[in-house]
Amino acid sequence: MKKYKKSRINTFFIEMIIVILFFSVASTIVVEVFAKTNYDIKVNKIKSKCITKSNAIGDLYSSNMDVAKTLVRIFGDDCEIFMDGNDNYILNLNDNLLANGESDVVYKICEARKQTKAGYMGELKISCIYNNEVIYESECGAYISN
Numbered sequence: 001m002k003k004y005k006k007s008r009i010n011t012f013f014i015e016m017i018i019v020i021l022f023f024s025v026a027s028t029i030v031v032e033v034f035a036k037t038n039y040d041i042k043v044n045k046i047k048s049k050c051i052t053k054s055n056a057i058g059d060l061y062s063s064n065m066d067v068a069k070t071l072v073r074i075f076g077d078d079c080e081i082f083m084d085g086n087d088n089y090i091l092n093l094n095d096n097l098l099a100n101g102e103s104d105v106v107y108k109i110c111e112a113r114k115q116t117k118a119g120y121m122g123e124l125k126i127s128c129i130y131n132n133e134v135i136y137e138s139e140c141g142a143y144i145s146n
Contacts, residue, residue: 046105047135050105054126057070061122061124067089067109075093087111089108090107091107091109093105104130107126109127110124110127118145119145122141122143124139126138
């Protein structure tokens with residue numbers, strides 16, 4: 001009888017270990033899914049703001065064809081605009097797209113101007129970069145006659 005009783009207790013402990021193992025694996029998966037979903041929500045919020053700001057940049061650029069003035073009007077006087085070696089405009093912003101010293105989001109704006117017989121054709125390529133990954137790109141153009 002003693003052997004039967006010990007065997008039954010051992011079976012109970014093995015079942016408990018299996019249950020604990022199952023719940024620990026399940027909780028790990030749930031935490032990973034939650035973290036991924038939380039990151040995706042943050043990226044989508046930033047992407048939505050980038051789309052709005054990029055559209056505003058395109059609209060203002062098409063009216064004045066001056067990238068620096070356009071960026072100051074949209075992001076404010078306190079935004080710092082840098083130029084890289086390829087004459088691209090670079091803005092470092094936080095995840096609310098504000099210039100407060102943090103640099104979670106980077107705007108990279110490439111301008112190309114072509115002179116035609118009738119005037120100037122300006123083209124902008126706007127890239128919104130978050131965590132070294134391009135999350136949104138747009139292109140716009142403007143034509144100003146002579």
